[in-house]
Amino acid sequence: VDNHDDAFIVQTLEGVNSADVSTLLNEFDTDDSKYVIDLLDPEIRAEIINDLDEDTREKFLRAFDTPQITEIVNYLDSDDAVDILNELPVKEREEVIAGLDNQEKEANILDLLRYEDDIAGGLMAKELIKANVNWSIDRCIEEIRRQAENVEKIFQIYVVDNEEKLIGKVSLKKLILATNEKRVEDIYETDVIAVETYMSVEEVAQVMRKYDFEAVPVVNVQGKLLGRITIDDVVDVISEIAEEERQIMSGISEDVEEDDSVWMLTRARLPWLIIGVVGGFVSAKFMGVFEAELIRITAIAFFIPLIQATGGNVGIQSSSIVLQTLANPSAFSESLVRRLLKVLLVAALNGLVLALLVYGFNMITGGEISLSIIVSCALFCVVLVASFMGTITPLILDSFGFNPALASGPFITTINDLLGLGIYFYTVHLFLS
Amino acid sequence: VDNHDDAFIVQTLEGVNSADVSTLLNEFDTDDSKYVIDLLDPEIRAEIINDLDEDTREKFLRAFDTPQITEIVNYLDSDDAVDILNELPVKEREEVIAGLDNQEKEANILDLLRYEDDIAGGLMAKELIKANVNWSIDRCIEEIRRQAENVEKIFQIYVVDNEEKLIGKVSLKKLILATNEKRVEDIYETDVIAVETYMSVEEVAQVMRKYDFEAVPVVNVQGKLLGRITIDDVVDVISEIAEEERQIMSGISEDVEEDDSVWMLTRARLPWLIIGVVGGFVSAKFMGVFEAELIRITAIAFFIPLIQATGGNVGIQSSSIVLQTLANPSAFSESLVRRLLKVLLVAALNGLVLALLVYGFNMITGGEISLSIIVSCALFCVVLVASFMGTITPLILDSFGFNPALASGPFITTINDLLGLGIYFYTVHLFLS
Structure with a gap:
């Protein structure tokens, strides 16, 4: 980094998992990290910043200007985007949201910003795959292909009625194995377990652990499907709760680590x-x-x-x-x-x-x-x-x-x-x- | 239960998630639970027993004879089957294994019994979906349909070479979106992260948390694909580690809960x-x-x-x-x-x-x-x-x-x-x- 050997840096990091790059950058100082990260592809850059430790990231974001942050937010899922926006000063946050050119993403983010981060609503992402109960299998697979562009991992397809109420689920496996003449209503399962937006993250973690879920749909009080919570976020929450408990039990008032000042x-x-x-x-x-x-x-x-x-x-x-x-x-x-x-x-x-x-x-x-x-x-x-x-x-x-x-x-x-x-x-x- | 109103019990529990039934049975005494569970379908029975608390389950298994346990083990994934076998006396364990009519399952279980339960090998299940790198997409989808009968959740398809060495992965999504003329080697990704059999469960949990995995493949020292670990088992491990740490910190020598004697x-x-x-x-x-x-x-x-x-x-x-x-x-x-x-x-x-x-x-x-x-x-x-x-x-x-x-x-x-x-x-x- 000190030699500004850009080609070498880019070449070395090519193909390296973004989580590994983040682990490295957590140990660098902000200027060096920014130098490295500016060399990379914007999509990878967004992922790396998303994976950083919270305190490193906060320092980091101060080094970027609003258009750069807007670009990062554009590449992230709505839940991760909201986490980053919550770390910004209010003025900058508004500017970033105003700068988003994707209308749907903007609406999703504005929706998620309403929730506190210790309830289900604050943990959920808007990106999910849903199918209307009246669709044919063909139409369903067609729609899933379209929706799948925004969704990293599918897990379950949630089935909703015409009022967007969650009424069931169907697995991708079942959908693939189904013959084309059938319709969603013929193959979907009605026993879908959902959490409500106001449930605490501890309760969400308990539900997901009990039923061995990789993702759980989130509904509002009317039963309308609003988003889903994925297990990776819950694993982080479980670990954070355990760490927080240890800190409280041992009388440490902040989230400090050995390498802090x-x-x-x-x-x-x-x-x-x-x-x-x-x-x-x-x-x-x-x-x-x-x-x-x-x-x-x-x-x-x-x-x-x-x-x-x-x-x-x-x-x-x-x-x-x-x-x-x-x-x-x-x-x-x-x-x-x-x-x-x-x-x-x-x-x-x-x-x-x-x-x-x-x-x-x-x-x-x-x-x-x-x-x-x-x-x-x-x-x-x-x-x-x-x-x-x-x-x-x-x-x-x-x-x-x-x-x-x-x-x-x-x-x-x-x-x-x-x-x-x-x-x-x-x-x-x-x-x- | 006391009135032996069998029809009512079966009807009530119909469609109830097995995890919920387990939660209920954890509170019942063993005889009542056994009575309820004997009324149910053998596959659901196996799932319920698998979901029970470890100490409840141990008491429970003593109430079943060997053929009944063999039937339960037959319905479970290899990792869960091994957990149950480990709770049995050696003689009964041998009898159950000998009684399995599925040769492949028997081999899988014998293989898994070799591992301690605090390393990756002890946490993995043998059930997974793999594809040979030389297969065509059509063949691959065909094979997946066949393999999927034994695998509850797919997550990733692991790509192996002719020597069963893990060389990559491909997502179901990508496979579905791929055109039929292509082959597995054209679409698979080579950057697959695996854990080795001897890694500690803590290390496995760290890897899965870092990369946001729902499942991670397990390889032996030669790189041969042996099994996979799913996030639900790791979530349990993370929670257990946290509980154990709290117990140690507060000076409690066993896993006791308020409702113990x-x-x-x-x-x-x-x-x-x-x-x-x-x-x-x-x-x-x-x-x-x-x-x-x-x-x-x-x-x-x-x-x-x-x-x-x-x-x-x-x-x-x-x-x-x-x-x-x-x-x-x-x-x-x-x-x-x-x-x-x-x-x-x-x-x-x-x-x-x-x-x-x-x-x-x-x-x-x-x-x-x-x-x-x-x-x-x-x-x-x-x-x-x-x-x-x-x-x-x-x-x-x-x-x-x-x-x-x-x-x-x-x-x-x-x-x-x-x-x-x-x-x-x-x-x-x-x-x-």
Whole structure:
């Protein structure tokens, strides 16, 4: 690139899959990448830009002027085009849309821009293959040939009635194997599963995973066929959800990777660390209240890590089991009261074993009996409370529309730590007075 | 079901998608389910059993005798058949295979049984559509019609040479649009991406996600086409990997769900809780060594939660960033030394901010200067060490073939807690003496 050996670059990249070029360009700086990409065919250029990481792409788009972006958008499917438009400033976005010469594409894009990107409507593409139920097989194959020019992958042919309502599907295989005298209405299947525009992407992913779909049609509330969602987008969503959950659980506030700048990494990590430190400082002040007890029996302090670690582990385990259930909803859900009773039963069992274990350890290593009893009692209570909190917090977060994984993150963990400490010192206080 | 109203059951389930029936049966007990399923058509029965949860299915298969299982296996694709066979005792497995009347299916299944289920070979199905490069389009369409009887979804037609080596692909769309005079060699594309049998399922998932594939061909080391992996299996794998990671991070040792028995839930959770308790007990004994210092300055104890919480948070954040990088490997990887230097730089920055913050808090709330300095110094060191450990542990685990997510689990966390406590008390000891 530095030598501007254009012929060599073009020759090297010829025939290389655009996804591979994108992987390479993600690592280059913007100027070099732009230099390389300008040498390529506009259609390939559009694909490469579409495949870039979101943050790389945003930097990238700033280096292009409006006509260039318009050209890129022209080559992309409506859903990918909308993703790129959403990364542009409003003014530039309007200019790009106004500059599109394909009327149908413009209408499709304007339609898709209405949807938030976390619902089915925001994930769908307008490009699909549909057949009217009244068509003959011949006409159908003819129309598919025409429609197929805009559609990269066919999967299913959706069958609609005269009002554009989705009423069935037919596979390409069946269409090819059918004799020419038949009509669409003779061969189509009526059991078509569709998602509605307002369904969350998580629900869409569940549907596609359950039925092993490669594509699912999207309908509006009237049942009109509006678009389709393909599995490649859903796979990305599933991976992103998992990554986001891991980030939330480990207290990282942005989508950072190891090769981001020191400044970005610090900014993503510091807020949650500060929450932890504030929590720790509150703990310190709280213990200050019990200084008299601590001076009398210093050994109380020895068991703080044990109480807190166990409370933390129990809380995160409980939240994790709830997350699991939320991710794979069961057909029959038990009542909340029954679920909580079961959680408390498991907690009581675990708490009893742990409390006896600690009491045993203490006795073997010659600990004082009264303190040992205090520690074991407090531990039992902490396990119960942490189980309860760990179960109820993700449910509450979920019902208010927050990501339930937050319950395993540092904020809730900090609050649980404080609670555990409070229970411990309250138990100490009760026994000593 | 209790009324044995067979006609009603059959009628109700008629036309219902088998995935929906499976979801229902997962909630029933085995006897009721078996009763329902015996009423259904054998092909649908096979699909339903294939769609069941793994643990439900295992219970289920025990209720069937060998001829019944043989019938089920006969209806399934080779990859799904192998999954079911792997759940059977060896003797029964042999009987089922011996009982298959389709020679080709038997050979396919025996071939697939050789592979572990965490590599590409274990995920692939033998069913696919292939075309010899020398065929005419007519012959090709003829052969596809024949092969399509065994293949549920076509996606791509793989092109092989006379030695069965994979040399290209052609889409069904292109084949239909091609004129009849042409031959396969005129229209096929040579840039086909395949995975090899020994690749890990994670790598397969990465390849399919990167190139937006619905199916990827599997070749052996000689390049011979052996099978294909479809996206529905990979979606399941991606979801399972995410679930497994969450379980490991939260210290749950088995694949439990909320509706499992109290006993199973306890058994899955207790081992990691005991590790935490043992760690806490070691902490207690460790602090016992410093009892003299603690009696002299009780306030030392106040800051134990702060030190441990921060160390824990920093460690998990660091591990999470490494996990992110391992999950999305970059094209150019920096050297380990450079990566660690960067980690330490970020840690130093975070540590400095946190140490100053705590010092500020302490000064504002009238803390003692010497203790405040000790706490801030220890905190800075803990952040550095926890960052280093959090980064290096998943890398070490990964290089020894363990799941790197273990680094965020309770075992490593417990060790880090002890380390943090050690650093804190060593700092205290240094300053006081």
